Amino acid sequence: xxxxxxxxxxxxxxxxxxxxxxxxxxxxxxxxxxxxxxxxxxxxxxxxxxxxxxxxxxxxxxxxxxxxxxxxxxxxxxxxxxxxxxxxxxxxxxxxxxxxxxxxxxxxxxxxxxxxxxxxxxxxxxxxxxxxxxxxxxxxxxxxxxxxxxxxxxxxxxxxxxxxxxxxxxxxxxxxxxxxxxxxxxxxx
Numbered sequence: 001x002x003x004x005x006x007x008x009x010x011x012x013x014x015x016x017x018x019x020x021x022x023x024x025x026x027x028x029x030x031x032x033x034x035x036x037x038x039x040x041x042x043x044x045x046x047x048x049x050x051x052x053x054x055x056x057x058x059x060x061x062x063x064x065x066x067x068x069x070x071x072x073x074x075x076x077x078x079x080x081x082x083x084x085x086x087x088x089x090x091x092x093x094x095x096x097x098x099x100x101x102x103x104x105x106x107x108x109x110x111x112x113x114x115x116x117x118x119x120x121x122x123x124x125x126x127x128x129x130x131x132x133x134x135x136x137x138x139x140x141x142x143x144x145x146x147x148x149x150x151x152x153x154x155x156x157x158x159x160x161x162x163x164x165x166x167x168x169x170x171x172x173x174x175x176x177x178x179x180x181x182x183x184x185x186x187x188x189x
Contacts (some may be wrong), residue, residue: 018168020142024076025164032066033159060159061092062099069103077149077164083098083108085165086145087115090154091121091123100127100153118144129158142166 016039036057077085082104089100097119101112109115118140122133134154141150147167155161 018142020166023078023167024046024166025162026072026075027163028064028068028072028161030060030159030161036060036159037086057159058095058099061096061155061161064161065100065103070107072163073151073165076163077151077167080149083109085149085151086141086147087119088134088141088150088152089116089119090134091119091127092155093105094120094123096148097123121155138166 016166032162073082073085087100087104087109089097091097097116101116104115105112113120118137121140122129123136126133126136131154134152138150138152151163152166153163
């Protein structure tokens with residue numbers, strides 16, 4: 001997954017769209033899942049799912065998230081408490097969102113469904129937009145959260161999970177140092 005954030009100096013941190021800075025990001029390939037989710041391109045259909053979203057996808061995702069989520073969260077947001085973060089999660093399907101909601105509830109996030117409201121909204125209004133979905137969800141979360149940290153996660157074929165952290169930009173504050181800028185590139189698993 002990828003994105004670009006473009007803005008003018010005059011738009012930094014205004015009330016209609018508060019500014020957030022990216023901290024760290026990481027990616028994780030779930031072994032033996034190449035056949036579980038496949039996207040293809042054709043001249044006639046453009047980008048399409050090749051009828052290959054297998055029933056084992058939620059099982060593999062849930063097992064991976066259960067074992068890796070706390071480590072990933074801490075690697076991109078540091079000492080932020082799980083309940084002090086907003087969440088922007090790729091809406092691969094209602095079952096995926098329900099399972100992630102349960103996961104963050106287990107880590108003390110109260111009203112986890114509210115934390116995922118923009119992921120559910122995106123799924124309900126547009127369906128699965130593939131990689132583009134996370135951009136829309138991040139926009140909604142950035143505009144509406146009162147919290148200073150955001151954990152985001154998306155997925156793609158393979159199956160590969162991408163995750164990252166953001167913090168609210170405060171005028172006059174120094175940019176955060178990320179692990180990647182310090183030469184520590186440990187977030188690729």
